[in-house]
Amino acid sequence: MIRILAFLAVVFALAAGASWIADRPGAVAFDWLGYHVETSMTVALVALLVFVVVVLVVWSILVALWRSPRRLRHYFVRSRRERGRNALSRGLVAVGAGDLRLARRYMTEARRAVPHDPATRLLEAQTAQLAGDRAGARAAFEAMLEREETRLLGLRGLFVEATREGAAEAAHSYAERAAREAPALPWAASALFEQAAAARQFDRAIELLSRNAGARLVEKPRARRLKAVLLTARALELEAGDPELARAMALEAHSLAPDLEPAAAVAGRLLTRNGEVRKATKVVEATWKRSPHPELAETYAAIRPGDSARDRLKRMRALAALSPRHVEGELAVAHAAIEAREFETARGLLRTVLETRPSQRACLLMADLEEAEFGAGGRMREWLGRAVNAPRDPVWTADGYVSEHWGPISPVTGRLDAFEWKVPVEALDAPSAPVVDEALFGPPPAPPAPAALVPAAAASASPAVATGPVPPAAAVAPGTPPDVPRPRPASESATASPSEAEPFSLSHPPDDPGPDFDEDDLTTTSAAKVAARS
The missing domain is CATH 1.25.40 (Serine Threonine Protein Phosphatase 5, Tetratricopeptide repeat)
Known part of the structure; x- marks a missing residue:
């Protein structure tokens, strides 16, 4: 639109100029080289305009001829650069696609066309990487x-x-x-x-x-989290040597990341050591509300070192109430109840956990409960055996590495803040067995009563065995030593005469001592328990 308006404006100006000249006629005359030239004003102006145009055209041709070598050189440079850029783009695409043959081909073209281009160096390096x-x-x-x-x-x-x-x-x-x-x-x-x-x-x-x-x-949230992890790691290093500095670092880490369990645990321990019980309680409770953890429960139970087992049980109930129906709270209360010898409370909590979220730790606590209440017996060994096949508990894992304790960096990759509290990957063919058995939650069966020892004199009332001739098989072969007298079995004691009856000697224990354990059984039980816990 603008071009049309400009064209119309030029045409209008020319028409107006021509009209103005036509309204004012005149003549132009000049003598040059013996010639006398006389013409009208209009013709003179048109001739002048044509002369200017011819001069401009000739000048343009001369300038073009003068600049043609440089322009030709620039043309070839642009053409080569265009080919080089095209080869670079195609070569980078070939590297991304993993086509080594095309990448080398376009790299060679780019090296010839644009050897000093930075992208050419990049294509060379990436092609070499692709080729190994x-x-x-x-x-x-x-x-x-x-x-x-x-x-x-x-x-x-x-x-x-x-x-x-x-x-x-x-x-x-x-x-x-x-x-x-x-x-x-x-x-x-x-x-x-x-x-x-x-x-x-x-x-x-x-x-x-x-x-x-x-x-x-x-980003700020990520920076706060990483700083909390680093401060916690430093506090763990200084916990034994410089507890004051470690306490300050742990508290700062807790303020930066209240959901970081190791920071709250080390801060709680150091505050407890310093006698700041109320502050330690607040720190542990704040983190427990966000992410319950067994180490937090252990720290919370030891906040008052002089408390009795029942006081610790009361405190653990208060902690578990902050996260109702969480498995960590139920297990912590059950453990405290076992220590306080409130076995029914512990049994009820563990039964709830085993029916809803069975785990190895719950089975081991049931084994501890059976041992504390009834002593080492078959029920305890039964729970230890079930713990082996029970679902695994959450542990600290980082890049597939399982650790009993938290760490700031992964021992596999060196990545910071890699440890997570989660259940490790289970084997696909892991054996599965039922964990809950109703019979295991009831009282153990009473041991059988020992058999009464019958005096040998009472056996004299039994009918005597008829005597007769000795069978031929019982005859003593020549050269055979006479039979050595041996103790009679219990079945023969009933045939003894009153004069031969003797009371049963208790100087040696019976062959079957009953449900008691010998040293080998106790050793086997202890080894099984240690293996199940590991």
């Missing part, structure tokens, strides 16, 4: 260090290669150099932080984490 040529990849990345615009890319590639080869010191050196070049570079800052945490340099890791959080390289 570690030396070639390192050479390509090292070549990038020579140019400022590709230096950070080269450091990144060298860091990745060093990490893959397990060269921790070299990787740390590349990350540190990149951080000096660009302090806000995310991968370098993250690498330095992870390396400090994996090396258990927790103070250094906390400093780097604060710097990264200030540069907004880490």
Whole structure:
């Protein structure tokens, strides 16, 4: 629309000018080279306009001829660059698709067309990585260090290669150099932080984490969680040597992450040691409401060291009430009830747990209950056997590694905050057996009464055995020694005459001592219990 209006405006201006000249006629005359030229004003103006146009056209042609070599050179450069960029894009796509043959082909084209392009170096390095040529990849990345615009890319590639080869010191050196070049570079800052945490340099890791959080390289919730983990790890290290500093770190960790159970547990222990019972109670209760944990229950039970078993049971009931119907609370109360010898309470709680969420720990507590109430017996061994096949309890796991205690970093990958409280992966062919048996919750059967010892004199009332001739089989063969007198079996004692009857001797125990255990049985029972607990 604008072009049309501009064209109409030009046409209107020309028409107006022509009309103005036509209304004012005149003549133009000049002498040049012996010629006298005389014409009208209109013709003179048109001739002048044509002359200007011809001059401009000739000038343009001359300028084009003058600039043609440079323009031709620029054309070939643009064409080669276009081919190079096309080869680079196709080569990167081939690398992403895993086509090594095409990647090498386009890499060669790009190297011929645009040898100094940064993307060409990147394509060379990625093609070498795809081919498994570690030396070639390192050479390509090292070549990038020579140019400022590709230096950070080269450091990144060298860091990745060093990490893959397990060269921790070299990787740390590349990350540190990149951080000096660009302090806000995310991968370098993250690498330095992870390396400090994996090396258990927790103070250094906390400093780097604060710097990264200030540069907004880490989100605030994640930074708070990681700092709490690092402070908890440091508090665990200082718990025995510097309890004051450890207590301050544990409390700060608890304030940053109230749901972090190890932070609350170590803070509760240190506060209890310092006599701050009320504060320790609040810390443990705050975390228990968010995530009940057996270590928290153990810490809560020991807040008042001088309390009796019944006082601990009362306290555990109050703690369990903060998270009603949670299995950890029920197990904690059951354990305290066993210690307080309130066996019916413990039995009822454990029965509820075993009927709804059976686990090895519940079966082991039932074994402890049977042992505490009735002593080591068959019922205790039965629960130990059921614990072996019962579903597993939650444990601290990190990258498939199972640990009895929490840790700040994974021993497998070195990742920070990797441990989780969860049930480990069960084997697909794990044996399954019913855990709950109604007969096991009732009182144990009474042991059988021992058989009465009948005096030998009472056996004289039995009818005498008829005597007769000795069978031939009973005759003594020649050369056979005479029979050695031996004790008579119980069946023969009834045939003894009153004069031969003797009272039963109690100087030696009977062959079957009954339900009591000997040392081997007790050793076997203890070994089975230890194996089930492990």
